[in-house]
Amino acid sequence: MAHEKMPPKIQILPSLLAADFGRVAEECRRAESAGADALHLDVMDGHFVRNISFGPEIVRVARRSCGLPLHVHLMLDRPDLYLTVYVDAGAATVLIHVEARCDVAAALNELRGLGVRAGLTLNPETPLELAEPHLEAGLVDEVLLMSVHPGFGGQSFIEAVLPKIAALRMARPSLAISVDGGIGEATGAACARAGANVLIAGTTLYGAPDMAAAVARLRAAAGGAG
Numbered sequence: 635m636a637h638e639k640m641p642p643k644i645q646i647l648p649s650l651l652a653a654d655f656g657r658v659a660e661e662c663r664r665a666e667s668a669g670a671d672a673l674h675l676d677v678m679d680g681h682f683v684r685n686i687s688f689g690p691e692i693v694r695v696a697r698r699s700c701g702l703p704l705h706v707h708l709m710l711d712r713p714d715l716y717l718t719v720y721v722d723a724g725a726a727t728v729l730i731h732v733e734a735r736c737d738v739a740a741a742l743n744e745l746r747g748l749g750v751r752a753g754l755t756l757n758p759e760t761p762l763e764l765a766e767p768h769l770e771a772g773l774v775d776e777v778l779l780m781s782v783h784p785g786f787g788g789q790s791f792i793e794a795v796l797p798k799i800a801a802l803r804m805a806r807p808s809l810a811i812s813v814d815g816g817i818g819e820a821t822g823a824a825c826a827r828a829g830a831n832v833l834i835a836g837t838t839l840y841g842a843p844d845m846a847a848a849v850a851r852l853r854a855a856a857g858g859a860g
């Protein structure tokens with residue numbers, strides 16, 4: 635059917651990394667009341683990236699405090715060792731990096747077996763070709779293209795992600811394509827024009843005094859209905 639080839643609908647995901655960690659449960663509810671489509675959670679191990687954020691306990695807090703689907707981004711050297719941990723904690727989507735030190739195909743396959751969406755993430759300098767065998771094998775529900783070097787919020791958007799988004803959209807018309815890092819109204823609009831349909835934003839959304847208005851503005855900038 636024709637509509638199966640349409641790019642999927644725009645989704646706006648606040649990234650909890652930019653939230654106030656003294657009030658995590660309230661911050662999860664703030665994203666839900668603001669009209670977000672899901673909540674993005676950045677798990678860092680201090681090895682894959684030079685930062686440590688949080689682990690499964692915060693994912694469990696998010697699961698208990700709001701009804702949003704949890705989109706868990708594992709910045710871990712060995713995500714394969716922790717898949718069941720994050721699925722049990724309440725993830726709806728688990729995203730691993732193609733650069734991780736593990737058998738990526740086996741990890742994606744395991745995620746499918748655990749009944750969650752399997753996401754594959756690429757760092758800014760990683761070519762799309764590394765994702766291709768996993769896409770071809772039908773192991774991937776979503777590709778996340780990093781638009782900053784992962785590890786920290788509040789960095790500047792790397793424009794070189796735009797042609798990557800466009801090339802991936804051209805090759806995969808109905809794939810969920812997300813983008814993460816430095817997303818605001820202008821960069822979000824550029825990503826959506828290039829073909830991304832999932833916009834992840836920390837500073838722009840959690841830093842806004844009125845998150846609902848910020849979600850609506852980002853959605854409108856990306857061309858999505860309110």
Ligand code: DX5
Pocket residue numbers: 649650651652674676707782783784785786787788789814815816817834835836837838
């Ligand atoms: C960076 C994280 C992002 C981060 C984005 O490693 O993966 O999800 O929270 O933050 P902003 O939107 O502030 O660039």
Ligand code: ZN
Pocket residue numbers: 649674675676707814834
């Ligand atoms: Zn992230």
